[in-house]
Structures are given as C-alpha cells and as structure tokens.
Amino acid sequence: MKKVLLFFVTILFYTSSLAQTVAVKQLEFTKTVIDMQRPKLVVGIVVDQMRYDYLTRFYNKYGNDGFKRLLNGGFNCENAHYNYIPTYTAVGHASIYTGTTPEYHGIIGNNWYQKYEKKYIYCVDDGDFISIGAEDGGRKSPRRMVSTTIGDELKMAQNKKGKVIGLSIKDRSAILPAGHAADGSYWFQGKDEGKFITSSYYMDNLPKWVQDFNKNGKAKEYVNTTWNTLYDIETYTESIEDNNKFEGLFKGKETPTFPYNLKKLKKDNGNYDIIKAVPYGNTIVKDFAEAAIIGENLGQTENLTDFLAISFSSTDYVGHQFGVDSKEIQDSYLRLDKDLADFFNFLDEKVGKDNYTLFLTADHAAVQVPSYLQTLKIPSGYFDNSDFKNKANAFLEDQYKSDDLIENVSNFQIFLNKEKVKEFMGEYEEKQIKEDIAIQKAVDVIVNSVVEK
Numbered sequence: 001m002k003k004v005l006l007f008f009v010t011i012l013f014y015t016s017s018l019a020q021t022v023a024v025k026q027l028e029f030t031k032t033v034i035d036m037q038r039p040k041l042v043v044g045i046v047v048d049q050m051r052y053d054y055l056t057r058f059y060n061k062y063g064n065d066g067f068k069r070l071l072n073g074g075f076n077c078e079n080a081h082y083n084y085i086p087t088y089t090a091v092g093h094a095s096i097y098t099g100t101t102p103e104y105h106g107i108i109g110n111n112w113y114q115k116y117e118k119k120y121i122y123c124v125d126d127g128d129f130i131s132i133g134a135e136d137g138g139r140k141s142p143r144r145m146v147s148t149t150i151g152d153e154l155k156m157a158q159n160k161k162g163k164v165i166g167l168s169i170k171d172r173s174a175i176l177p178a179g180h181a182a183d184g185s186y187w188f189q190g191k192d193e194g195k196f197i198t199s200s201y202y203m204d205n206l207p208k209w210v211q212d213f214n215k216n217g218k219a220k221e222y223v224n225t226t227w228n229t230l231y232d233i234e235t236y237t238e239s240i241e242d243n244n245k246f247e248g249l250f251k252g253k254e255t256p257t258f259p260y261n262l263k264k265l266k267k268d269n270g271n272y273d274i275i276k277a278v279p280y281g282n283t284i285v286k287d288f289a290e291a292a293i294i295g296e297n298l299g300q301t302e303n304l305t306d307f308l309a310i311s312f313s314s315t316d317y318v319g320h321q322f323g324v325d326s327k328e329i330q331d332s333y334l335r336l337d338k339d340l341a342d343f344f345n346f347l348d349e350k351v352g353k354d355n356y357t358l359f360l361t362a363d364h365a366a367v368q369v370p371s372y373l374q375t376l377k378i379p380s381g382y383f384d385n386s387d388f389k390n391k392a393n394a395f396l397e398d399q400y401k402s403d404d405l406i407e408n409v410s411n412f413q414i415f416l417n418k419e420k421v422k423e424f425m426g427e428y429e430e431k432q433i434k435e436d437i438a439i440q441k442a443v444d445v446i447v448n449s450v451v452e453k
C-alpha cells in the first residue's frame with residue numbers, strides 16, 4: 001500500500017513539475033514574441049536560371065563576400081524540389097513569393113493560352129494602365145496573380161506600414177514578387193530608353209530617386225563598354241571552350257567569343273536591350289537596388305519591416321544564348337558574385353549588419369544544351385510542339401474521325417476543344433461511357449504515342 005501511494009505521489013509530482021515547465025516555457029515564448037527584434041529590412045534575391053551546381057562548380061573562383069558569405073554564414077536549404085510545371089520565370093517568381101503553386105496563384109506560364117477568351121496572354125500585361133517613365137513597356141500589373149505574396153501579407157500584418165518594393169530587368173520578375181499592395185515595382189526598358197520604368201497601377205509619376213537614377217549615366221556607361229572576362233580566360237577551367245557550336249550569336253558578330261564590344265554591337269541588338277543579355281544587366285540592377293534603399297529609406301524605421309524583392313535576370317539571357325557550360329555563363333556568375341559582395345557590404349553599412357534578413361534563390365534552372373549532351377552520348381533531344389500536335393491530331397482523326405478535338409498545345413498542356421468533345425461524346429453517352437474516362441483515355445494514348453517515338 002505504501003508503495004502504491006508513493007507511486008501516485010511520484011506521478012503527481014512529475015505532472016505538476018511538467019505543468020510548471022510548460023507554463024514557464026509559454027511565458028518565455030510570449031515574452032520572446034513581444035520582445036523579438038524584427039529585421040528592419042528583408043531582402044529577397046532571385047537569380048534567374050541559377051542552377052544549384054553553380055555554387056559548387058565555381059566555388060573556388062568566388063570571393064569570400066558574395067555567394068560564399070551566404071553559404072558559410074547562413075542556412076542552406078539543399079533538399080528542395082519543384083512541385084509544379086512549367087518551371088518558367090513568371091511561374092517561379094510567383095511560386096517563391098506566394099508560397100503556393102500555379103493552380104492556386106494563377107500564373108501558369110510566362111505567356112499562356114487563355115481558354116475562355118481563346119487567345120494568348122502575357123502574365124503581367126494589363127491594358128487598364130499606362131506606362132510611367134517611358135512611352136512603352138509599362139502597361140502592366142500583377143492582377144492575373146490571384147493569391148497574396150509575402151509583401152502583401154507584410155503590408156496587412158503591419159497595418160499598411162512598411163514599404164514593399166520590387167525591381168528587376170524583367171517586368172514580370174519585378175511585378176509578381178512585389179505583389180498587389182506594393183509601394184512600387186520597377187523594371188528596365190531597353191530599346192532607345194535605357195531607363196527603369198513602372199506602371200500607373202502603382203503611381204502616376206516616377207519618384208525623384210528613380211528619375212535621378214535614370215539620369216545618372218549608368219545605362220549609357222554599360223551599353224558602351226566592352227565585355228571581357230573578369231579574370232584571364234585561361235583560368236576558366238570549369239567551362240567548355242569559348243568558341244563552341246552550341247552557342248547563339250549576337251547579331252553582327254561572327255563568333256560567340258570574348259571580347260564583346262557592346263558599343264559596336266548595340267545598334268544591331270536592340271540598343272539598350274543588349275544590357276539585359278550581358279552581366280552589366282545584373283550590375284545595373286544592383287546599382288538600382290542601392291538607389292532604392294537610399295531613395296525609399298528602406299530599413300531605417302524602428303519596429304517596422306520593409307521588403308525589397310530583387311531579381312537578377314541577365315544570367316537567364318546569357319544562359320539561353322550561350323548555354324550552361326559556356327565561358328560566358330562562368331564569367332556572368334563570377335561577376336554576379338562581385339556584385340553581390342558589393343551589395344552585401346552596402347547593406348551592412350547603410351542598414352546595419354544585424355538589421356536585415358536576406359535570402360537568395362532561383363526561379364528555375366536550365367539543362368545543358370541537348371546537342372552538346374548528344375556529343376557526350378547522353379540520351380537527350382528536343383521536344384517539337386507542332387510535331388506533337390500533328391501526331392496527336394492524326395491519332396484523333398484515326399481513332400475518332402475528328403482532327404480538331406485539340407484546341408491548343410502550350411506550356412506542356414493540352415487544351416481540348418470542349419464543344420467538339422461534347423459533340424463527339426454525345427454518341428458515346430448512349431453507350432454509358434463517362435466523359436472524363438474517355439478524355440483521360442485519349443490523353444493517355446496521345447502522350448504514349450509521343451513517348452514511344
């Protein structure tokens with residue numbers, strides 16, 4: 001009996017001790033939340049088309065203050081996977097900043113087939129607004145994105161206080177990350193302008209700091225420079241030969257090789273647009289981000305968090321033109337590493353080391369050039385959209401005596417002509433076959449016919 005009593009006493013003691021511990025923990029937690037020092041500024045950086053292996057492949061060539069500072073001083077999330085297709089720029093940026101997938105945020109491609117209007121649309125085009133800062137290029141908004149971004153949530157959480165700004169070379173990469181409630185979003189208008197512009201969705205005039213930046217001569221300086229490798233090209237041992245047949249050419253240049261005299265090439269390559277396709281497109285975005293921090297006083301207010309979303313797009317243009325194994329890509333990342341180092345030092349100085357939180361990620365990656373992979377005997381090839389559509393239609397003609405059941409094929413999606421499907425399903429309904437089963441069957445056969453090829 002004594003033993004049993006002791007047993008009960010012991011249990012009570014532990015229980016009460018546990019309850020006490022929980023209570024103390026809760027108190028500490030509440031205290032932590034109240035006293036928690038919020039970052040005065042959160043900086044989100046997206047590097048367009050950055051593969052994870054650029055961190056490791058070029059590691060020994062990077063300085064200590066750029067990518068390496070993040071890798072060695074921060075947290076590195078390595079086990080990340082895409083849970084959607086297609087992995088394109090607009091979809092990637094929207095997914096990063098909304099935290100959800102295209103089904104929910106609505107950005108299913110850069111351009112896509114709008115099945116209700118039966119036409120192609122561009123993700124951020126919006127004819128309800130006008131261009132601010134230049135004649136063209138600014139009739140945009142984030143209104144096709146139908147969920148909130150981190151910036152939107154921050155605006156609501158802080159009762160509309162705290163600034164949210166997005167900026168990039170590409171309009172979609174500035175607009176989608178900034179979200180709906182943003183204070184501003186700016187992107188680069190090339191052609192004969194060479195300026196950062198915006199849309200009347202956000203404001204009626206460019207702020208003075210943007211106007212001043214546009215007059216500072218940086219774009220002019222970059223468009224008249226010569227792009228050569230940052231270090232001796234012989235030391236670029238992580239990439240294939242400079243002159244290879246897997247690269248695209250700038251108009252007016254015979255070989256895809258360094259140096260690139262932009263002053264000479266700009267006329268045939270869209271004037272200021274050429275900046276986008278070389279590393280200086282990233283540098284000017286870095287310069288502009290610094291101007292935004294100063295111009296908008298970002299990260300300077302006690303107990304408030306501002307948000308700056310930056311996207312570096314030039315890596316994507318260079319990747320598309322020269323391929324992921326090119327000397328041009330290697331040089332672009334070595335230069336971006338330097339731009340990042342400069343920018344982080346700027347943040348330390350202007351915002352303060354302990355006052356900001358920063359993350360860096362990519363909207364998608366890129367595959368090696370398939371024809372290059374074929375030279376290594378690695379199974380690879382190209383997907384031919386129109387060939388696919390022809391084959392699918394031939395199959396449907398053969399099987400169902402109809403060659404217009406498919407309305408559109410784009411972004412790896414098949415849009416069936418619903419009216420035609422209904423017509424054709426009518427006959428089958430009598431035979432008690434459900435519409436969805438028949439459609440699934442058609443899709444399976446079409447996909448298999450291509451895969452078997």
Ligand SMILES: [Zn+2]
Pocket residue numbers: 048049088089090092316363364
């Ligand atoms: Zn992209």
